[in-house]
Amino acid sequence: xxxxxxxxxxxxxxxxxxxxxxxxxxxxxxxxxxxxxxxxxxxxxxxxxxxx
Numbered sequence: 795x796x797x798x799x800x801x802x803x804x805x806x807x808x809x810x811x812x813x814x815x816x817x818x819x820x821x822x823x824x825x826x827x828x829x830x831x832x833x834x835x836x837x838x839x840x841x842x843x844x845x846x
Contacts, residue, residue: 819825
């Protein structure tokens with residue numbers, strides 16, 4: 795049971811770090827082009843190998 799006194803703060807810290815990373819990604823507009831990603835996956839120029 796003594797290990798919980800270490801694991802609970804560590805897990806809360808990691809969860810807070812993940813939340814901060816998510817908030818940072820939202821504020822820097824990392825998720826603004828979902829339509830471009832949907833069209834890019836259907837583009838056949840990159841199927842076999844990258845364009846030279």
